[in-house]
Amino acid sequence: MIPFTKPIIEDEEIQAVTSVLKSGMLAEGKIAHEFEKQFGEYIGTKYATVTSNGTTALTTALEAMGIQPGDEVITSPFTFIASANSIAILGGIPVFVDIKPDTYNIDPNLIDAAITKKTRAIMPVHIFGMPCDMKHIMEIAEKHDLLVIEDACQAHGAEIDGKHVGSLGHVGCFSFYATKNILTGEGGMITTDDEELYDKMLMIKNHGRGKEGGYSHYQIGYNNRMMDIVAAIGVTQMKRIKELVTKRRQNAKEYDKFFSDFNEIMPQVEDHGFSSGYHLYAPRLYSDKITRDEMVSALRAEGVGARPVYALPCHKQNTYLNIQKWRWAKFVDYPDYSQLSLPISEEVGASHFDIPVHPSLIKEEKETIQEAFKKILA
Numbered sequence: 001m002i003p004f005t006k007p008i009i010e011d012e013e014i015q016a017v018t019s020v021l022k023s024g025m026l027a028e029g030k031i032a033h034e035f036e037k038q039f040g041e042y043i044g045t046k047y048a049t050v051t052s053n054g055t056t057a058l059t060t061a062l063e064a065m066g067i068q069p070g071d072e073v074i075t076s077p078f079t080f081i082a083s084a085n086s087i088a089i090l091g092g093i094p095v096f097v098d099i100k101p102d103t104y105n106i107d108p109n110l111i112d113a114a115i116t117k118k119t120r121a122i123m124p125v126h127i128f129g130m131p132c133d134m135k136h137i138m139e140i141a142e143k144h145d146l147l148v149i150e151d152a153c154q155a156h157g158a159e160i161d162g163k164h165v166g167s168l169g170h171v172g173c174f175s176f177y178a179t180k181n182i183l184t185g186e187g188g189m190i191t192t193d194d195e196e197l198y199d200k201m202l203m204i205k206n207h208g209r210g211k212e213g214g215y216s217h218y219q220i221g222y223n224n225r226m227m228d229i230v231a232a233i234g235v236t237q238m239k240r241i242k243e244l245v246t247k248r249r250q251n252a253k254e255y256d257k258f259f260s261d262f263n264e265i266m267p268q269v270e271d272h273g274f275s276s277g278y279h280l281y282a283p284r285l286y287s288d289k290i291t292r293d294e295m296v297s298a299l300r301a302e303g304v305g306a307r308p309v310y311a312l313p314c315h316k317q318n319t320y321l322n323i324q325k326w327r328w329a330k331f332v333d334y335p336d337y338s339q340l341s342l343p344i345s346e347e348v349g350a351s352h353f354d355i356p357v358h359p360s361l362i363k364e365e366k367e368t369i370q371e372a373f374k375k376i377l378a
């Protein structure tokens with residue numbers, strides 16, 4: 001089976017980790033700070049700080065933004081559940097706004113109607129690495145005095161007009177989970193230009209510890225830090241980030257060209273000036289001859305590691321259907337998510353599937369994938 005992902009760990013990563021282990025300085029320290037410096041420079045923000053994973057990047061940032069129980073945060077239903085959960089963990093209410101059928105990203109034209117007196121922030125999610133329409137989203141945010149937290153957990157290397165996502169909202173959050181464009185196994189990063197938010201985030205992720213270090217604490221916080229052992233992998237991966245993203249994009253563009261001959265397959269659309277990081281390549285299937293699930297099974301039978309990804313959008317997940325069982329429900333008036341109809345996210349959920357686009361794909365594997373489609377759709 002051609003896997004949908006293949007982590008690239010080379011001798012250099014192993015040596016970097018070994019050297020941290022030998023140094024005896026295992027926890028967050030100078031290697032993590034080097035990773036922050038390099039990643040911040042790459043994304044183009046003044047500040048960057050590591051976290052233990054992408055979810056803690058999101059919760060740290062949301063908490064620094066002042067999200068309180070009962071506050072509403074507008075986000076996409078078509079995402080990994082961590083986007084919504086990071087809001088709900090803090091007692092916030094995820095307000096799901098439907099997506100655009102071509103980009104699979106939140107539809108900015110629907111955001112205004114979802115804004116209430118309780119709305120505090122917008123969390124666009126650059127799904128599969130495809131940038132959201134940040135210009136439009138920032139205009140809405142400015143008009144309503146809302147903060148914008150970009151969930152860029154899948155979008156390392158994604159750009160709009162040459163600017164990296166993660167630098168376009170007030171805060172950007174990244175994940176370095178084992179399948180991501182660059183990885184550390186588990187790991188995260190928050191990027192921002194806002195010094196005040198940055199200072200708050202440093203406290204929140206480190207038990208409210210003051211800048212002077214030691215055992216002076218000023219507020220309740222968490223341990224959302226990253227170990228230097230982990231950061232050493234990140235620093236090494238940074239040397240290859242451009243090359244890794246370029247390879248993903250090349251693979252994706254080959255697929256786009258190939259699928260232009262098939263009416264049944266509609267790739268995710270990259271708008272003019274937008275550049276996806278192609279964390280995943282996930283087209284939709286429109287056919288009356290074969291269902292999406294049959295397509296996935298047929299591809300797998302041909303040795304292609306295809307999958308439906310978010311077949312169930314967040315509002316259809318038991319987590320949100322059963323939100324009344326969540327501890328904050330005693331204090332927070334949640335909507336009845338079962339009444340929510342978000343037809344585009346449901347339709348994309350039912351019609352999309354992903355195929356391997358990772359940078360380790362070799363020519364023969366790409367040929368096998370294309371031959372599999374030709375055979376199945378013949």
Ligand SMILES: Cc1ncc(COP(=O)(O)O)c(C=O)c1O
Nearest residue numbers: 053054055080082083153175177
């Ligand atoms: C869109 C999105 N948001 C948030 C997360 C959470 O990141 P992590 O798994 O590192 O906690 C992920 C991770 O896979 C993700 O894909």
